[in-house]
Amino acid sequence: MRFSRATPSPARPPGAAATGPEPPPSRLRAVSGEEYADWDAVYRDNVTWVYRLLFTRVGNRPDAEDLSTEVFMAALPPLRLPAPAPVVRAYLVSTCRTALARHWKRTLGQQVTTLPDDVDAALAEVRAEPGAAAPQRAARILAALPERYRAILELRFLDGSSIAEAARALGISVGNAKVLQHRALRRASEVGARLAAEEG
């Protein structure tokens, strides 16, 4: 049975164009025929974006490394190769999604961050331009905040200053810096939620 009705062409299906519109960033390279012959090819071509994707959702290296390990250890053994690259990538995204969900379940008990349901959307974040989406997201949130709020969050979360250093830089007491940070983070969270909603 075939569909006869014409349908609008979907947003680029995974792997429809050989490597996508962007030139592949450094460690990501095109695989001949876009097919992976062995696990090593899968690993080499995908490890960077898998790590990047998970890093944007946990924000720290130890967790990002653990989760990347978990994803490849779970995904590669049952994988039948050779397999088309887009299929493998979609499979890796879905493995990332479940690994992340498990991570939050066992750490904070809440799904703090998630991955988009759409494989292309997830891949676009990290494959197209290395790491561009995450800094943009942070910058947009910061840009929407009042000056003092932005200052404390930049000092703490971007520069990695201690609370005492941040207090000194802002000329306030440590106690006030803590309060300021909490309020600023709360406001940033509201802004983030609003931006996410606008993005759809």
Next chain:
Amino acid sequence: MRGLTRYLEDLIRSRRPRRFAADSDSADLARTAITLRAGRPGSGDPREEFVLALRKRLARELDPPAPIPAAGQASNGRRAFLRTATVTGGVAVAGGAALAGAGVEHALSAGSPAPSPNGAGPPPELLPDQGAWLTVATSAQVPEGAVRPFTAGAVAGFVSRAEGQLRAVSGICTHQGCRLSLAPPGAQGAGRPAKPAALVCPCHGATFAADGAVLAHRLAITPTALPLLDVRETGSDVQVYVPRPSAR
């Protein structure tokens, strides 16, 4: 509050954040902090040492003497191994994960037919060689005629029951790997028979039945049927055999 403060401090110092029981408010703040931390330019790339170390670890797992069997005939051997191991080793093989209270007597796959002698052959099977039985639903959640999506470890799929037969299929389209979504059964309308639930691919609209068969597509080549997953019912749990969640 205290847990969150410590969590944020760990995050800022690039340590592994310690766990705490977060409420939804703390989760919002943690999410925002993660977004900001991940926004440091250049912070998101893996360390070269990590990439090499993980590769070594994978090589130990995956390279000979445990060769990766090619698709096709090797799968029979692998399945034979699985079957035997599951029957004889039961709890040990399935690693205890999600197996609490499960008797092995009821263990084996209602859903996966033996290789059929006819030419067409059965749909391919998705059989991890290092798996575990994970509960994906309760029996009550999969009544006769139901189709239910699940995510278990690395595998997303659908469990269903038709004519008493429990089945689980992969939830990934065999064409280009898009994740299938469940189209609810069509209502029984005037002169129309009820339409069974279908699994629809968002990318090119291929449609599969709950047993994995291709119902419709508009591709040049008919995609293969969805891989079947081993499924079983223990007590009141529906379980599928999927890659084992890695220990941590």
